[in-house]
Amino acid sequence: MADVSNESPGLRESKKRRTRAVLIDAAVELCLKQGYEQTTVEQIAMSADVSPRTFSRYFPTKDAVFLTLIDDYAHVVAEELETVDASLGPLEAMRQAHIAVLTRVASRQVGRLTTDRIALMLRVINASDALKQAALEFRHGVTEVVLAKRMGVEVEDRRARLVNVIFSSTIVAACGDLIADTDTTRLGPMVMVHRLNDAFAQLAWMSSHLNRPPAGAESTPVPG
Template structure:
């Protein structure tokens, strides 16, 4: 039905908004990878997307929010996989299994999910300020597809404390898994590397639920009891 105030069909207007939002996200990703997050400004992102800074502010309140939105489609992919997983899996096992599936290459071709994750890793690891700024976004989860699926799996509302707690813990696991990747002297960002690192971090996290002991035969590295 046409909008009587503008004469523009509401569906067309909504598609235009979605295109503008996607253009801003892509512009932010490109600029932050090229120039670095700390050296990229809102004005530059707006200019690259061919919109005004005022228009930018209608879609995103800050620079950190548009960079965080790079993972919106990744979030949808992980949520779609989680919908198909057995309900008896723990929240963290479901998140891990879904993430590994989304990051996995198909017939030697990198997945869209991996490419999105790799972009965010490069931006975060190349920045001195993004991680701190992003902390303020961690509870803004009720509109995220993954968290809505998680809430349904748990049988609670999306804003339930259990969901926000899982979100916070999972963010820490991600951060620990991918710290330093792609930087000089560290591992390259590949589907295999990020999958192995995430799996190892979740395994260590899972082990903290059991009595902890040290194995002196393993270079002093702590191990969990069986």
């Protein structure tokens, strides 16, 4: 066994990142080949040439390795959200941040995101009911902090939670059937742009008469 005691912290961290990337690639490849339910932690570890114990050091569950696809995407969206006009409402700010990131990815790589990676995220997540449910419940800490700051509330405030629930539900409803290319649809960032814009246009129409709450209902303005 190689002596790692003299390795620099930078080298050890680099090796950890490589191992993590290999595990993600192995998991995605197996999932695409044989399906999510049939893919086990042991198979992923074997494909990555590591032990199941090593896998557990990087990912607590099988779901966690696949949800890194969403996490990478959410991280870039969170950075974009910080640049969106502060006067916009939270749902519109979230929509604009997602659209801006997806549009950029369609023309060039953004961080770890590429058109192929977005297509892969759609194909893998949407092909599994378990992963779609996990995606619906997914919470990205940085995004929640940025959103709460925009709204002038605490992260756990119910208004901030409501925005997260509405947005997560809308994006899953809009894109949850995107599993494979068709004659009219090619998986990738631009189909997500079109689906999200259409879904939020429909949401705006459906909620157009909700501007005024019923008499006696609580109505507390939230700073933009």
